[in-house]
Amino acid sequence: MPLIDYIPAQTNIHFMRLRHWTFPFSAALSIIAVVLFATYGFNLGIDFRGGTLIEAQTSQQAADIGALREHLTDLDVGDVQIQEFGSPRDVLIRVGAFGATDEAQQAIITKVRDVLGAEYTVRRVETVGPSVSGELVRQSILALVLGAVAVLAYLWFRFEWQFAVGAIVTTMHDIFVTLMIYSAFGIDFDLTSIAAILTIMGYSLNDTVVVYDRIREMLRRYKKLPLPELLDIAVNATFSRTIIVSTTTFFATLALYFFGGEVLRGFSLAMTVGVVIGTYSTIFVAAPILIHLGLRSSTVAGPAKSEPEAVLGVDEAAKLSEVEAEVAEQPVAPVPPKTAGKGSKGGKRPPARPAKA
Amino acid sequence: MLHFSRLKTTAILLTIAVGFLFALPNVLPPSALAYLPSWLASSRVTLGLDLQGGSHILLEVDGSALRKERTEQVRDEIRRVLRDQKIGYSNLALRDTSVSLRLRDPADTQKAVAELRKLAAPVTNALFGNSSGEMDLLVSSGSDGAVTVQLSEAGLNARMRSAVEQSIEIIRRRIDQLGTVEPNIQRQGLDRILVQVPGLQDPQRLKNLLGQTAKLSFRMVDQSMSPQQALEGRPPPESEVLQGQDGQPYLVEKQVRVSGEDLVDAQPGFDQNTREPIVSFRFNNNGARRFAATTQDAVGRPFAIVLDNQVISAPVIREPILGGSGQISGAFTVQQANDLAILLRAGALPAPLKVVEERTVGPSLGADSIHAGKVAAYVATALVAVFMVAVYGLFGLFALVALAVHIVLMFSLQSVLGATLTMPGIAGVVLTIGMAVDSNVVIFERMRDEAREGRSAISAIDKGFVNALGTILDANVTSLATAVILFLMGGSGPVRGFAVTYILGLLTTMFTAYTLTRLMIAYWVKWRRPAKLPI
Numbered sequence: 001m002p003l004i005d006y007i008p009a010q011t012n013i014h015f016m017r018l019r020h021w022t023f024p025f026s027a028a029l030s031i032i033a034v035v036l037f038a039t040y041g042f043n044l045g046i047d048f049r050g051g052t053l054i055e056a057q058t059s060q061q062a063a064d065i066g067a068l069r070e071h072l073t074d075l076d077v078g079d080v081q082i083q084e085f086g087s088p089r090d091v092l093i094r095v096g097a098f099g100a101t102d103e104a105q106q107a108i109i110t111k112v113r114d115v116l117g118a119e120y121t122v123r124r125v126e127t128v129g130p131s132v133s134g135e136l137v138r139q140s141i142l143a144l145v146l147g148a149v150a151v152l153a154y155l156w157f158r159f160e161w162q163f164a165v166g167a168i169v170t171t172m173h174d175i176f177v178t179l180m181i182y183s184a185f186g187i188d189f190d191l192t193s194i195a196a197i198l199t200i201m202g203y204s205l206n207d208t209v210v211v212y213d214r215i216r217e218m219l220r221r222y223k224k225l226p227l228p229e230l231l232d233i234a235v236n237a238t239f240s241r242t243i244i245v246s247t248t249t250f251f252a253t254l255a256l257y258f259f260g261g262e263v264l265r266g267f268s269l270a271m272t273v274g275v276v277i278g279t280y281s282t283i284f285v286a287a288p289i290l291i292h293l294g295l296r297s298s299t300v301a302g303p304a305k306s307e308p309e310a311v312l313g314v315d316e317a318a319k320l321s322e323v324e325a326e327v328a329e330q331p332v333a334p335v336p337p338k339t340a341g342k343g344s345k346g347g348k349r350p351p352a353r354p355a356k357a
Numbered sequence: 358m359l360h361f362s363r364l365k366t367t368a369i370l371l372t373i374a375v376g377f378l379f380a381l382p383n384v385l386p387p388s389a390l391a392y393l394p395s396w397l398a399s400s401r402v403t404l405g406l407d408l409q410g411g412s413h414i415l416l417e418v419d420g421s422a423l424r425k426e427r428t429e430q431v432r433d434e435i436r437r438v439l440r441d442q443k444i445g446y447s448n449l450a451l452r453d454t455s456v457s458l459r460l461r462d463p464a465d466t467q468k469a470v471a472e473l474r475k476l477a478a479p480v481t482n483a484l485f486g487n488s489s490g491e492m493d494l495l496v497s498s499g500s501d502g503a504v505t506v507q508l509s510e511a512g513l514n515a516r517m518r519s520a521v522e523q524s525i526e527i528i529r530r531r532i533d534q535l536g537t538v539e540p541n542i543q544r545q546g547l548d549r550i551l552v553q554v555p556g557l558q559d560p561q562r563l564k565n566l567l568g569q570t571a572k573l574s575f576r577m578v579d580q581s582m583s584p585q586q587a588l589e590g591r592p593p594p595e596s597e598v599l600q601g602q603d604g605q606p607y608l609v610e611k612q613v614r615v616s617g618e619d620l621v622d623a624q625p626g627f628d629q630n631t632r633e634p635i636v637s638f639r640f641n642n643n644g645a646r647r648f649a650a651t652t653q654d655a656v657g658r659p660f661a662i663v664l665d666n667q668v669i670s671a672p673v674i675r676e677p678i679l680g681g682s683g684q685i686s687g688a689f690t691v692q693q694a695n696d697l698a699i700l701l702r703a704g705a706l707p708a709p710l711k712v713v714e715e716r717t718v719g720p721s722l723g724a725d726s727i728h729a730g731k732v733a734a735y736v737a738t739a740l741v742a743v744f745m746v747a748v749y750g751l752f753g754l755f756a757l758v759a760l761a762v763h764i765v766l767m768f769s770l771q772s773v774l775g776a777t778l779t780m781p782g783i784a785g786v787v788l789t790i791g792m793a794v795d796s797n798v799v800i801f802e803r804m805r806d807e808a809r810e811g812r813s814a815i816s817a818i819d820k821g822f823v824n825a826l827g828t829i830l831d832a833n834v835t836s837l838a839t840a841v842i843l844f845l846m847g848g849s850g851p852v853r854g855f856a857v858t859y860i861l862g863l864l865t866t867m868f869t870a871y872t873l874t875r876l877m878i879a880y881w882v883k884w885r886r887p888a889k890l891p892i
Contacts, residue, residue, distance in 0.1 A: 055722065057721075102417075102711045102712055102713050103711060105712075106564065106568070106712055109715075110561070113561070121719065121721070122719065123718070123719040123721060123722040124716075124717065124718050124719065124722055125560065125715060125716070125717040126715065126716045126717070127712070127714065127715040127716075128713075128714050129711075129712070129713035129714055131417070131713055132415065132713045132714045139846050140846070142846065143842055143843065143845075143846035146842050146846075147838070147839045147842045147843075150838045150839070150842060151835050151838055151839065154834060154835060154838060155835070158831060191851075191852045192781055192851070192852065192855075194843075194852070195781055195843060195852045195855045195856070198839045198840070198842065198843045199788070199839070199840075199843075199855075199859065201839050202835060202836035202837075202838070202839035202840060203792070203836065205832075205835040205836065205839075206792075206795070206832040206833070206835055206836045207832075209828075209831045209832045209835055210799060210828055210831075210832050213827065213828045213831055213832075214828075237806060238802070240802055240805075241798050241799055241802040244744075244748060244794075244798045244802075245792070245794065245795045245798050245799075247744060248740075248741045248744060248745070248791045248792070248794050248795075248798075249788070249791035249792050249795075250791070251737055251740035251741055251744065251791055252737040252740075252741070252787050252788050252790050252791025252792070253788065253791065254740075255733045255734075255736040255737035255740065255787060256733045256737070256784055256787050256788070258733075258736075259729060259732040259733040259736055260729050260730060260732075260733040260783070260784060260787065261725065261726055261729030261730070261733075261780075263407075263726060263780055264729075264780065264781070264783075264784050267781070267784060268784070271784075271788065
């Protein structure tokens, strides 16, 4: 038996009613995100901007960043940024490209190395020339667009178009919020960030698809049930799964953030935020938006799932009682326990009496 | 879905056992590996350069230098042909990739065009080795004796291709001389070369070795005027001013007497008198003959040893050098002499290379990254384990066994496929630890639903597996799609490593959820015959 049962096995929350609050909230978040992009922009890493990055560790107790800054500014190699990186002994030096040629960048590395001298060990050097950074920008944009197109195509193929559009809107929402984190905190936006965004895209969709799957299944079973109520039932039915998986994934990203090292810190922060926002949007954006996309049970084609009998849980039945008249024609029955054993596959159970609340 | 034939059970357990076997070499100490058969011992995860330390350098062949050099070469050939044929011309000029001139007598046009066309060679197709029918030079003429020789795009591309091939060969020779382990050198696109060298202590030296064209030539010093005069006025047309290593300008003839191509050997050493580091070299027959002829004519005059348009030294010829060997001294350090010898032995690059991307990680940072990744993985596993057992009890434990097998399988697949584990790859591993339980959670929750709908425990368990399958496939296909795109676009860098572990992770979680978890639960059901769903 479970040691703790603090996650309610069954919830009955009116998520759809909450959309009057959550839609404006999400819209506001997205607008703030766009405003941030326009004003603050992104702290583009050298992958996309070109330039040089040097990570060094001092043999002393702590790096004297002030002195280093002075020496490096004297070099007159353009825009130089120095920051502590992870521990007081580590520094990260960034030298902007400013249209520098590839040869000039190599010269910069040599100059910076000379300044660092014997007191510092150079632990990492990254240089991206202007031609390569331009290509990386194009490639990354292409990757994001292709990712969105591939997923859209798959969803369109597997689901009705409303689901595909809903999933894309939800994913865009999540990506905007994640990008907002990058913009607001000034996290280096580089190739790893593209990986983070595509992963959040995959995660958010994964989460959304599980709920959509259930919604579609319910649409086939209860053709007359008003959509908002049906959505509530579906979201509640998948609620504990959504929460549990989000929690374990959240644990993983949190572990990465605190223990995964300085190089991955930006990535794991974005992932952590992405997991939280992806979970929120699955419940509060992906499902309710279907109401506004004009989804009707009649639009869901196909057979009513493989099993002919429709079995409703007690609570679902209770929920249904409000619209009992419409669903009376549906065979709704709690199956008496222990009648169906291992051999239940393929075996049809007799239609039972309609449930009474 | 709870029935497993004996064959199926065996197959599943065998798959997992093989997975464990191939993951095993990763945790064994190197001493134990010696006892394993080689096919198994080599089954280890390849660490990316960001984890083991090393340099990733992307070089670009300088196309404009290659074009310029080829155009100048064509100009010199045109000059030679017209001189040999005694055809008078003027206004010989270079324009980007064409050479134009004006014949003194327009009546010579036909003859000149015919002779110049002989210079053109058919372009060979690199893929099939046959001729594509295109020529590398296109000769055209105007009405008043104007002749233009245009270098064709196909010819230039073919030259670029062979320059890259040649460069790769020379880079390999140069790096081999450093005595480091297994460099990876490969072509990328039309004009780029990717060099990955693991575990290098001094990346600066590597870049110095790669960055030099190492074109060596022996030329005469032009003494008709001083270098200062040449710099201020106009140098003689057949000479040019080059910088010396000592900072002095030298006026040097353009004509190359002997070139580095005729070297057969170069070794670092010490001058017997001054104890200075030097590089001694030996010419082949052709070089020796020409060197002898040059030095015989010019006793008492200085000649210049020029490396990549820089004068290394300009000694005065004291006596004819007939033996075909000599030495270069130029105030070298021991390492400089060493590197110059390496460069001369490996040969000159057909065109200059420039570093367009570099990512170098020191070994200590790599070790730190591995350590941080391990800690993050342990913490994530512990948190997920406690949580899963707290929520699902016994079934949570089953899910954890599946999670453990998933991690092992991921590493064995990674080892067998020879995929590279990078720092973002470790992030992918940790991330899948959190997401690995997803399939199990979907199944368990489905079981709860089915039980709530009134099914018996066993029926609910069975239906849980059946009904969750579609959901799990749908959900994972979308994640896989984004991961595959990441893999395809990730190039050769660390991001691709992330995509690899992420893809492998998604596949192994689906596998373990539908085989191992199901198998464990099936045997548990058989054993306990539960009346009530334990979750």
